[in-house]
Amino acid sequence: MRAARLFSGPELGAGAESFRDHRRRLGPAPAGSRNLIATLETSGLRGRGGGAFPVATKWRAVAKRSRGTAVVLANGAEGEPLSWKDRVLMAVRPHLVLDGAFMAASTVGATQVLLYLGEEHRAAAAAMSRALAERPEPERNIARLVASPNRYVAGEESAAVHFVNAGVATPTTVPPRPYERGVDGRATLVQNVESLAQVALAGRFGDEWYRSTGIDGQGTVLLSLSGAVAAPGVMEVEAGTTVGEAVAEAGGSSEPPRAVLLGGYFGTWIDASQAWAMPLETSRLKALGLSLGTGVVSILPDRACGVCETARMMQYLAGESAAQCGPCFFGLRALADACTGIAEGRSGPAELQRLQRWSSQVRGRGACRHPDGAVGFLQSALQVFWHEFQHHRAHGIQRVA
Numbered sequence: 589m590r591a592a593r594l595f596s597g598p599e600l601g602a603g604a605e606s607f608r609d610h611r612r613r614l615g616p617a618p619a620g621s622r623n624l625i626a627t628l629e630t631s632g633l634r635g636r637g638g639g640a641f642p643v644a645t646k647w648r649a650v651a652k653r654s655r656g657t658a659v660v661l662a663n664g665a666e667g668e669p670l671s672w673k674d675r676v677l678m679a680v681r682p683h684l685v686l687d688g689a690f691m692a693a694s695t696v697g698a699t700q701v702l703l704y705l706g707e708e709h710r711a712a713a714a715a716m717s718r719a720l721a722e723r724p725e726p727e728r729n730i731a732r733l734v735a736s737p738n739r740y741v742a743g744e745e746s747a748a749v750h751f752v753n754a755g756v757a758t759p760t761t762v763p764p765r766p767y768e769r770g771v772d773g774r775a776t777l778v779q780n781v782e783s784l785a786q787v788a789l790a791g792r793f794g795d796e797w798y799r800s801t802g803i804d805g806q807g808t809v810l811l812s813l814s815g816a817v818a819a820p821g822v823m824e825v826e827a828g829t830t831v832g833e834a835v836a837e838a839g840g841s842s843e844p845p846r847a848v849l850l851g852g853y854f855g856t857w858i859d860a861s862q863a864w865a866m867p868l869e870t871s872r873l874k875a876l877g878l879s880l881g882t883g884v885v886s887i888l889p890d891r892a893c894g895v896c897e898t899a900r901m902m903q904y905l906a907g908e909s910a911a912q913c914g915p916c917f918f919g920l921r922a923l924a925d926a927c928t929g930i931a932e933g934r935s936g937p938a939e940l941q942r943l944q945r946w947s948s949q950v951r952g953r954g955a956c957r958h959p960d961g962a963v964g965f966l967q968s969a970l971q972v973f974w975h976e977f978q979h980h981r982a983h984g985i986q987r988v989a
């Protein structure tokens with residue numbers, strides 16, 4: 589079900605909306621206040637960065653510890669290879685993101701706003717930089733752009749804070765969490781840029797307006813659609829839209845689907861026959877043991893090999909290890925190499941059982957959540973592509989009949 593909230597206004601191909609046009613269309617952003625936290629709580633808005641944590645709860649925790657010196661870090665690092673939603677949002681609606689960031693700052697008592705953008709997302713960075721230059725001087729004086737390195741883990745909230753503090757984008761041990769002690773030791777609100785853009789609208793129009801769209805009033809979500817769809821790209825849909833409906837909105841399947849990767853590289857493979865009817869909404873997916881993650885919906889065509897795709901992604905995740913602990917640095921490398929061996933037909937008869945055992949042993953033992961996300965992805969592949977894994981182990985890379 590197509591929706592137009594974040595993407596309402598000028599056509600996306602028209603480029604970044606100017607501050608003047610933004611204000612003419614939506615009016616001035618309301619000042620942040622503790623009442624805004626109550627609005628966000630009753631709206632039910634959850635974060636759009638992958639964790640789906642209630643926005644109001646996070647804001648209240650920072651405001652409680654702020655003492656007027658907090659920091660807001662608008663997280664647009666977007667290191668997930670299959671996600672484009674955040675950079676597209678920043679490139680076309682930068683002032684929605686800035687509205688949300690400055691509303692957050694005045695609400696939680698922050699004296700600094702950091703716009704944390706992936707260094708490779710040049711169009712988004714240019715749009716945000718121009719937009720910031722258009723803002724009133726008091727806002728410009730407390731905000732600056734920070735280029736995050738091109739690393740998968742760089743967008744994790746403690747890694748973002750660590751990079752600002754020490755120039756190293758690796759997750760740190762928690763607690764303390766950023767809301768307790770973050771940038772320069774101050775209480776820090778780390779919020780995904782889509783979440784902030786949603787705040788900018790909910791703060792203007794209220795919780796009832798926010799809940800007037802989407803299943804159970806859960807608003808809209810941005811999706812990055814890729815793979816076997818006629819028109820891959822970023823779209824905004826009502827929460828609860830099914831995978832099949834989203835694909836239909838993108839022009840339908842470009843070829844018969846085999847499986848759907850939901851949530852990105854830390855997500856879950858789902859057989860296409862089951863995925864098509866799944867609602868893209870946090871609570872309903874959670875009830876199925878799934879997550880929308882960063883809003884990735886990637887369709888694997890039937891002609892493609894799920895084992896080879898899984899092996900390729902596992903090699904990437906192993907290479908993106910923060911190298912802070914053995915389960916991640918050595919464990920993921922062993923799992924990735926075992927997957928590759930099976931995909932290439934050069935594994936022993938016990939390799940599949942070993943892969944299952946190793947993945948269970950790695951889970952929960954890392955210094956951060958990187959190994960957990962990787963092995964969750966792998967375990968879903970072993971379930972969905974089990975027949976293909978067995979065929980590869982026995983016969984090499986020939987196509988499964």
